[in-house]
Amino acid sequence: MKVLILKNSLRTLVWAIYAALAFGLLWGIVALVRMNGPIFFIQAIIDGLRLGFMYALIALGYTMVYGIVRLINFAHGDVFMVGAFTSFYAITRYNWSFVPAILLAMLICTVLNVVIERVAYKPLRNAPRIASLITAIGVSFFLEYFTALSFVFGPDFITYRRPFPVEVWNVGGILITNITVIIVGITLALLLSLQYIIRRTKIGKAMRATALDKSAARLMGINVDGVISFTFALGAALAGAGGVLYAIAFPQILTFMGIMPGLKAFVAAVLGGIGSIPGAFVGSLLMGTTDVLVVSFMPMGSRLRDLIAFLILILVFLIKPTGIFGEPQAEKV
Amino acid sequence: MPLLQVEDLHVAYGAIRAIQGISFHIEAGEIVTLIGANGAGKSTTLRTVSGLLRPMQGDVLYQGRSITRTSPERIVKMGISQVPEGRLIFSSLTVLENLEMGAYTRKDKNEIRDTMKQVFTSFPRLEERRTQLGGTLSGGEQQMLAMGRGLMSRPRLLLLDEPSMGLAPILVDEIFEIIKTINAQGTSILLVEQNAAMALSVADRAYVLETGRTVLEGDAKELLHNPEVREAYLG
Ligand SMILES: Nc1ncnc2c1ncn2[C@@H]1O[C@H](COP(=O)(O)OP(=O)(O)OP(=O)(O)O)[C@@H](O)[C@H]1O
Ligand SMILES: [Mg+2]
Numbered sequence: 001m002k003v004l005i006l007k008n009s010l011r012t013l014v015w016a017i018y019a020a021l022a023f024g025l026l027w028g029i030v031a032l033v034r035m036n037g038p039i040f041f042i043q044a045i046i047d048g049l050r051l052g053f054m055y056a057l058i059a060l061g062y063t064m065v066y067g068i069v070r071l072i073n074f075a076h077g078d079v080f081m082v083g084a085f086t087s088f089y090a091i092t093r094y095n096w097s098f099v100p101a102i103l104l105a106m107l108i109c110t111v112l113n114v115v116i117e118r119v120a121y122k123p124l125r126n127a128p129r130i131a132s133l134i135t136a137i138g139v140s141f142f143l144e145y146f147t148a149l150s151f152v153f154g155p156d157f158i159t160y161r162r163p164f165p166v167e168v169w170n171v172g173g174i175l176i177t178n179i180t181v182i183i184v185g186i187t188l189a190l191l192l193s194l195q196y197i198i199r200r201t202k203i204g205k206a207m208r209a210t211a212l213d214k215s216a217a218r219l220m221g222i223n224v225d226g227v228i229s230f231t232f233a234l235g236a237a238l239a240g241a242g243g244v245l246y247a248i249a250f251p252q253i254l255t256f257m258g259i260m261p262g263l264k265a266f267v268a269a270v271l272g273g274i275g276s277i278p279g280a281f282v283g284s285l286l287m288g289t290t291d292v293l294v295v296s297f298m299p300m301g302s303r304l305r306d307l308i309a310f311l312i313l314i315l316v317f318l319i320k321p322t323g324i325f326g327e328p329q330a331e332k333v
Numbered sequence: 334m335p336l337l338q339v340e341d342l343h344v345a346y347g348a349i350r351a352i353q354g355i356s357f358h359i360e361a362g363e364i365v366t367l368i369g370a371n372g373a374g375k376s377t378t379l380r381t382v383s384g385l386l387r388p389m390q391g392d393v394l395y396q397g398r399s400i401t402r403t404s405p406e407r408i409v410k411m412g413i414s415q416v417p418e419g420r421l422i423f424s425s426l427t428v429l430e431n432l433e434m435g436a437y438t439r440k441d442k443n444e445i446r447d448t449m450k451q452v453f454t455s456f457p458r459l460e461e462r463r464t465q466l467g468g469t470l471s472g473g474e475q476q477m478l479a480m481g482r483g484l485m486s487r488p489r490l491l492l493l494d495e496p497s498m499g500l501a502p503i504l505v506d507e508i509f510e511i512i513k514t515i516n517a518q519g520t521s522i523l524l525v526e527q528n529a530a531m532a533l534s535v536a537d538r539a540y541v542l543e544t545g546r547t548v549l550e551g552d553a554k555e556l557l558h559n560p561e562v563r564e565a566y567l568g
Contacts, residue, residue: 206434208426209434212426215417215421216417218384218406219383219421220409220482221408222437223406
């Protein structure tokens with residue numbers, strides 16, 4: 001009885017927090033629009049969604065890998081960085097154009113992530129989960145510091161040369177660049193392909209089956225190790241493309257550039273419900289928009305943006321650990 | 334040469350010795366049943382035959398070849414399919430997708446479609462519900478889906494782990510009728526059951542397991558009338 005009352009009042013509290021957040025958000029938006037005019041606000045939303053699309057390309061890899069091996073692959077943000085650098089060398093050194101460069105980045109990242117899985121995670125698959133988590137953090141540091149060596153990518157910021165000239169269009173006061181169009185276009189195309197692979201192809205169905213029950217999948221004759229490799233490969237291809245697009249949008253690259261976007265994408269995946277693909281997408285759009293809104297409108301916003309992101313993470317863990325789309329899942333043995 | 338021969342099998346989960354000396358064989362075309370109390374080691378035996386577990390000692394021969402080091406995928410390809418205890422339906426895959434997963438090791442799309450037609454003939458209810466998610470089926474329908482899925486690889490040997498678990502008596506009868514039909518169409522069957530009376534009535538031969546060992550074997554109909562068996566398993 002007591003437990004029930006406690007549960008009910010907790011639920012009321014949670015709803016009160018939701019209501020307060022919704023109200024605060026609404027009030028904030030109204031205030032912002034009145035202060036700065038709607039154009040400025042719409043511009044921020046567009047830039048935010050654009051950033052969110054790039055986060056989504058990372059977050060999907062986190063969520064798919066988690067769905068199948070229950071591992072947060074913390075090296076995922078660094079795979080994204082390798083994507084950016086690969087395209088940098090292809091474009092600057094070898095004068096490749098945009099499409100081959102992004103395809104090469106996706107390929108290299110795919111190979112890298114599959115190797116990481118084989119070498120670092122597969123041997124620990126039956127070990128306690130904390131072991132693979134710590135290993136993931138180790139792999140992440142390794143990639144960041146190894147590539148920072150002067151004979152690899154080097155320790156400094158490098159200016160990224162865009163593979164095409166920037167064009168800006170003024171649509172009723174809102175500025176839209178061809179970069180935004182390309183980011184949104186490529187991300188949508190990749191998301192649709194991903195959706196097709198997961199829903200319609202044999203390997204995609206095997207991925208979903210394996211995520212649900214590995215022993216049952218084995219009994220069907222599904223090569224579970226192969227499916228796991230494939231999942232890491234898919235996630236890495238998306239992250240690689242994301243790295244290229246991110247470098248084009250923010251043309252300064254560094255071997256540590258994957259850390260923050262990686263963490264933001266992780267927050268986005270948790271916010272959407274870790275393991276859920278639509279969740280990763282929606283969570284990323286929310287995360288990107290929040291990022292830009294904070295920077296554009298909050299006093300000291302550029303210093304607060306990361307703080308706010310982790311505040312969101314903590315709030316999600318406190319209020320609804322399963323996120324927006326996550327099902328309340330019983331821990332599987 | 335028997336279709337399947339299990340010789341002096343010992344299997345452990347870490348330090349827990351689950352089975353310690355199980356031997357039996359199945360001839361092509363037979364229905365053989367393993368009966369025994371909870372924890373006797375029936376499911377462990379099936380998991381070992383399917384290649385999910387590696388034995389510490391003993392051997393599993395399929396068509397004369399040892400398969401204890403063979404991967405589960407290969408074993409399915411070689412013609413052994415298991416319908417596991419608790420069904421293990423893929424809950425967020427549709428009925429159709431669950432069946433497709435059963436045919437995972439097969440390539441020819443037309444042949445797969447033919448097998449699916451046969452499965453739908455045996456289980457018409459699955460055809461009606463083919464776009465429904467596996468997790469939303471009733472217990473009986475899930476059992477049918479699990480069996481249909483197991484047949485999709487066109488096995489020569491079908492391992493059934495407690496197909497009657499949790500089903501109403503009418504459904505149990507229906508499931509056992511279907512088992513007989515599957516067998517009559519040429520699939521050999523290894524049936525694990527708690528419902529010993531039912532299992533013995535459809536099987537050709539039977540083995541009784543007790544705490545990880547085979548303790549009794551014989552003609553199923555004879556065991557049905559064996560006083561020891563009646564006392565212990567037929568209440
Ligand atoms: N994953 C596991 N880890 C440790 N021990 C296990 C595991 N699975 C089974 N066992 C043990 O192995 C023994 C045999 O179990 P098994 O599941 O094979 O029995 P069973 O005959 O199928 O029983 P039931 O009729 O209840 O299904 C039991 O003592 C059980 O506790
Ligand atoms: Mg069992």
